[in-house]
Amino acid sequence: AKITILPTAEEASQFVAERLVTLVQAKPACRLGLATGQTPRRVYAKLVAAVQEGKVSFAEVETINLDEYCGLGQSHLDSFAAYMHRELFSGAGFDPSKINLIDGAAADETAEAARYAALVRSRPADLQLLGIGTNGHIGFNEPGSPATSRVRVVELSQETLDANQPTLLELDRVPKHAITMGIADILDAREIVVLATGTAKAEAIRKSLSGQQDEACPASLLGAHGNVHWVLDEGAAKLL
């Protein structure tokens, strides 16, 4: 795997934003796989700035997102759909018809997962952006998720519920279930960029890059992919 370690989260985010801009400049109608969470927020702010500076256009880009909480529609502030509109889509000139999100409010979650599974498999992402959980999860593929997993309804681990609790805007508690792309869906991307910042991620990064592919640390399963770039700040790289 390719590993880039930069002194700060700011520089790591800048590096990732530049990679995304370069890709979209070279392939304006690419498919981007996107993540939510605290980690990519700086990246998205930089993409919005790049659009405002006229460096790039996302008008032709198609997006797919990794995951969504069950029960939350896009009008709910804590939905990942609302996050994407707030942090990126509304300011960066995306075409609403090319944005693909999971409907967390769908009455039939299994049917929604099946709809999204087909959509994900219809075209590989040119680049999948990932964050990583402190327990090594990618998307909401918690420890124990098989490398063959596809889009499905999952139950979140206590560690993930606790980690996401402070980020809630409107809800009192993190939903216990989510719909997530599977590990196999993530591995279908042509290029994967994992951004991890801060010492809280150091242990997960150490396990992920130990060379052993183990379901107990889902991000270690990225070792099966030939084009993964890990972009870390010094905190996240502390145990390497």
Ligand code: F6R
């Ligand atoms: C978000 C996602 C999650 C996060 C991970 C890290 O769409 O799929 O895997 O990337 O939980 O979250 P932060 O960045 O908030 O530490």
